[in-house]
Amino acid sequence: MEEEPVTQPGQDDNGASLQMHRTGMFKSNTTVLFSFTDVGLAQILAEVVEEVRLSIDRDTNGADLLYSLLSAPWLCSLLRVRHIMASVRGLAAPSSDAQELYILLKCPHMQALLSAHDSVAQRDYGPVLPPLPDKLPDNEEAMRIVCLMKNKQPLGVTIRKNERTGNIFIARVIHGGLADRSGLLHPGDKLVEVNGQKVRGLQPERVIQMLVQSQGNILFKVIPNSPQPANSQPALYVRAMVDYSPLQDPAIPCPDAGMAFSKGDLLEIVDQRDIRWWQARKLHSASLCCGLIPSTNQFRYKQRELWWSQPYQAHTCIRPCMLYNFELTSHNSDFFSQKLGFRHSLRVWRRNSKRKPSCYSCEVSSCHNTSATICEEVLHYQRHIDDPPRLIVLIGPSGVGVNELRRRLIKINPNTYQGPISYTTRSQKMGEKNGREYHFVTKEVFAYMVVNHKFLEYGEHNGHMYGTSLDSVKDVLDNGKICVIDLEPHCIHSVRTKKLKPYIIFVRPPSPTRMRQTRKDPHFLDKDFEEIEEASRTMEAKYRQYFDCVIVNDDLQDSCMDLFTAIQHAQEEPQWIPASWFAPDHL
Numbered sequence: 001m002e003e004e005p006v007t008q009p010g011q012d013d014n015g016a017s018l019q020m021h022r023t024g025m026f027k028s029n030t031t032v033l034f035s036f037t038d039v040g041l042a043q044i045l046a047e048v049v050e051e052v053r054l055s056i057d058r059d060t061n062g063a064d065l066l067y068s069l070l071s072a073p074w075l076c077s078l079l080r081v082r083h084i085m086a087s088v089r090g091l092a093a094p095s096s097d098a099q100e101l102y103i104l105l106k107c108p109h110m111q112a113l114l115s116a117h118d119s120v121a122q123r124d125y126g127p128v129l130p131p132l133p134d135k136l137p138d139n140e141e142a143m144r145i146v147c148l149m150k151n152k153q154p155l156g157v158t159i160r161k162n163e164r165t166g167n168i169f170i171a172r173v174i175h176g177g178l179a180d181r182s183g184l185l186h187p188g189d190k191l192v193e194v195n196g197q198k199v200r201g202l203q204p205e206r207v208i209q210m211l212v213q214s215q216g217n218i219l220f221k222v223i224p225n226s227p228q229p230a231n232s233q234p235a236l237y238v239r240a241m242v243d244y245s246p247l248q249d250p251a252i253p254c255p256d257a258g259m260a261f262s263k264g265d266l267l268e269i270v271d272q273r274d275i276r277w278w279q280a281r282k283l284h285s286a287s288l289c290c291g292l293i294p295s296t297n298q299f300r301y302k303q304r305e306l307w308w309s310q311p312y313q314a315h316t317c318i319r320p321c322m323l324y325n326f327e328l329t330s331h332n333s334d335f336f337s338q339k340l341g342f343r344h345s346l347r348v349w350r351r352n353s354k355r356k357p358s359c360y361s362c363e364v365s366s367c368h369n370t371s372a373t374i375c376e377e378v379l380h381y382q383r384h385i386d387d388p389p390r391l392i393v394l395i396g397p398s399g400v401g402v403n404e405l406r407r408r409l410i411k412i413n414p415n416t417y418q419g420p421i422s423y424t425t426r427s428q429k430m431g432e433k434n435g436r437e438y439h440f441v442t443k444e445v446f447a448y449m450v451v452n453h454k455f456l457e458y459g460e461h462n463g464h465m466y467g468t469s470l471d472s473v474k475d476v477l478d479n480g481k482i483c484v485i486d487l488e489p490h491c492i493h494s495v496r497t498k499k500l501k502p503y504i505i506f507v508r509p510p511s512p513t514r515m516r517q518t519r520k521d522p523h524f525l526d527k528d529f530e531e532i533e534e535a536s537r538t539m540e541a542k543y544r545q546y547f548d549c550v551i552v553n554d555d556l557q558d559s560c561m562d563l564f565t566a567i568q569h570a571q572e573e574p575q576w577i578p579a580s581w582f583a584p585d586h587l
């Protein structure tokens with residue numbers, strides 16, 4: 001369609017001029033507006049509106065429609081913005097601010113934002129509420145009517161009843177839920193009606209039922225609570241140390257609002273304002289909505305309750321670890337000399353000797369009762385290139401192949417990976433060199449090291465003591481190599497330090513059937529595979545919160561590759577590690 005020329009007002013008689021303006025605008029706003037120079041657009045628009053108003057007074061056909069269109073605030077705003085933009089563009093030497101503004105407004109994301117704003121602003125939102133009565137009684141409480149459109153997401157409010165007055169209140173608004181995102185319902189708001197039905201005196205369960213059963217829009221009438229202080233605490237990131245199921249927790253105020261989690265899950269705690277129930281969401285979860293979890297206070301309280309409800313048991317910080325007293329055969333003797341860590345040999349011995357355990361050793365680490373904490377604060381850590389490599393710890397049930405994997409890894413790249421040199425009280429054999437196969441020490445020196453907590457793990461074997469010392473591990477790390485050790489899981493605490501920053505890999509067996517097919521070692525008995533699977537399950541159930549990675553040792557080549565990738569990942573990619581490892585006073 002052709003654009004009509006626009007005449008400046010005042011050139012002709014008033015009526016003719018306005019007529020031309022109107023025609024021009026309806027044909028193409030943009031072109032017309034860019035051609036204005038002297039006269040403000042707002043003034044023209046005002047004149048147009050006035051003209052149309054006069055037409056209405058004269059009962060002109062269609063004029064009322066035109067009037068409402070031209071008086072629309074959005075049109076006025078739009079025209080004003082365009083006018084400004086046109087004048088900015090038309091300036092001979094615009095200021096740098098004007099140029100910057102022009103560039104900003106031309107950005108696609110800014111235009112998209114303005115366009116989104118316009119589409120939202122043009123929409124009508126229902127329901128249309130009745131006008132407020134002119135005279136409100138002085139004692140009338142301000143009432144808020146909130147309409148929420150139910151969708152598949154949880155509404156995200158819990159309610160409580162004042163037993164004395166029968167009033168129903170919103171107890172908490174769950175972060176990320178429908179109510180939270182509406183911004184219209186707040187903790188402490190008094191609920192007066194739900195979908196037109198009065199709720200005072202009803203049981204909270206009944207109100208919840210009404211909410212659950214309602215379809216489409218839910219209309220709340222609430223008396224708003226005084227404004228609540230905003231949640232100013234930053235989010236806290238934690239690793240769950242226990243399994244939790246709200247459905248099995250009789251103390252939770254609303255099981256449906258609870259969030260189940262398992263040991264090892266990474267959680268973002270979004271709200272800690274309630275000292276008993278925190279609001280959290282799982283990291284990497286698709287759901288935005290938080291759930292209630294017990295706070296550390298609440299959890300400790302539950303622990304105490306549980307402790308009192310249980311029959312008395314003597315508690316000790318030393319957890320026995322089963323070591324076995326065997327006769328040394330030549331096969332096993334060789335085994336020790338392979339420097340593969342003493343954990344390995346003890347287990348193979350058990351399988352070979354078929355003897356009952358007859359002695360035990362103790363964990364060296366401090367008394368650390370993990371069951372007393374619900375979670376551990378974690379921070380995102382990216383190892384700096386100059387930081388020592390993280391210690392790699394392999395954990396797995398006896399026979400799963402931990403040592404095989406470790407041995408292969410070191411053999412493939414001895415310049416990068418190394419195991420620590422263990423200490424022993426046995427005598428040095430021909431061809432062995434002190435500090436190469438083992439550090440050979442006297443029983444007295446060994447005992448001194450035990451008393452002074454020098455060992456991460458130690459034990460007795462065939463009358464001789466063997467131990468992996470912290471210093472041997474540090475030696476490897478200080479040489480810039482990646483230290484790879486295997487460890488009994490109950491010794492994990494002895495390596496979880498700021499200095500070592502261990503990355504713990506659990507080696508899980510494949511199914512017993514697969515083990516039968518892949519394990520050619522004649523020492524394996526058929527029942528071993530079931531035992532390994534069972535031991536793996538028990539180990540995982542107890543310690544999985546400490547595992548950074550799990551590798552299933554099915555095909556040996558693939559597992560080696562997985563191990564290699566996991567170690568690279570540990571050293572190079574950002575990881576969640578305990579916040580205590582950042583504390584300056586920690587080891």
Ligand SMILES: Nc1ncnc2c1ncn2[C@@H]1O[C@H](COP(=O)(O)OP(=O)(O)OP(=O)(O)O)[C@@H](O)[C@H]1O
Pocket residue numbers: 343344345346347348396397398399400401402403404405518519520521553554555556557559
């Ligand atoms: N993926 C695999 N496929 C086939 N054989 C394997 C595999 N992994 C390990 N093996 C073999 O299984 C046997 C036991 O492995 P390994 O000694 O490494 O077990 P371990 O977990 O260290 O347990 P232990 O401490 O009791 O020795 C070895 O003969 C090893 O070669």
